[in-house]
Amino acid sequence: MWATLKMRARHRTFAEVLNLNPFSTVKPYLVDTWRWGTMPYRAWVHATAKKQGTMPVSILYYHRVADDDPNPWTISCNGFRKQVDWLVRNFDIVSLEEAQKRIRSGFNDRPTVSITFDDGYADNTVFALPLLMKRNIPVTYFVTTKHTTEGTPFTHDIDHGRPLYPNAGETLRAMAEAGVEIGGHTRNHPSLADIDDQQVLFDEMITATREMEQVVQQPIRYFAIPYGQVEDLSPAVFRMAKEHGFAGVCSAYGGWNEVGGDAFHLQRFHGDPRISYLKNWLTLDPRKRNLWQTPIVEKMMEESGRFPASPELAGLHASTSPNV
Ligand SMILES: [Zn+2]
Helix, strand or coil: CHHHHCCCHHHCCHHHHHCCCHHHHCCHHHHHHHHHHCHHHHHHHHHHHHHHCECCEEEEEECEECCCCCCCCEECHHHHHHHHHHHHHHCEECCHHHHHHHHHHCCECCCEEEEEEEECEHHHHCCHHHHHHHCCCCEEEEECHHHHHHCCCCHHHHHCCCCCCECCHHHHHHHHHCCCEEEECCCCCCCHHHCCCHHHHHHHHHHHHHHHHHHHCCCCCEEECCCCCHHHCCHHHHHHHHHCCCCEEECCCCCCECCCCCCCEECCEECCCCHHHHHHHHCCCHHHHHHCCCCCHHHHHHHHCCCCCCHHHHHHHHCCCCCC
């Protein structure tokens, strides 16, 4: 699997990024068979975690909910509603702030999930956000400053042959007023690990987020790393986020958040349009137990060959404070 992760970000398409899951070439019914076959083990893990207060915190990321122009980063309205129904029945659906509280507390005996969206697709205001708001489900909505302020389509949609449109600034402001937590997602959606110039990195992460705060008229507390795979992360990104007051940074390579572990780096996995895959993740797939540990990013960076195990990064995690 890590051989796949070693592919450089600029050589990957957006669809490839979302299909890193080794199960992605497996038919959904086989995933269901695997899930049901391992259910006794999952039930034991679940019961043990509940008893010991070590239930990991799951965080999902979606992109776009719509019935037209399907692509790997779009889920149908009905598919999304089914996922939300299943989540409501089986989990506490919490804000990122509450997710962090549960991670930091060192004890969590409740199945917990948090919902996030990346990029800021206009279509999400038609079905997904009204559904979540009607049910009082918290959501964090990460937006790319350039696209939402200029109304330009995302590069990955242009590359895919179908430009789709982002939310307008006034829509985002209305969403923020209605209780949606708006998060930062850079200005241009680059792979941040490719940026060596600190001024450029500062503009993408900090200046762009400050501009978005002006648009939505609210402080922005969380940041999601574009693409979010291991090779898109760097110590400089975490350092800059921490130094400039972000409360947390989200990646997207998969993995649960271990209770008592790192609450600053929030690991997420994809809200896969195929609900079999989603359920497989959320019921704690035993094949992925190695991802049930934090902080694993150092290990993965080391394996990726891009970053030697660095005392600097280790220090960042060690110094994680509830105030930043
Ligand atoms: Zn994105």
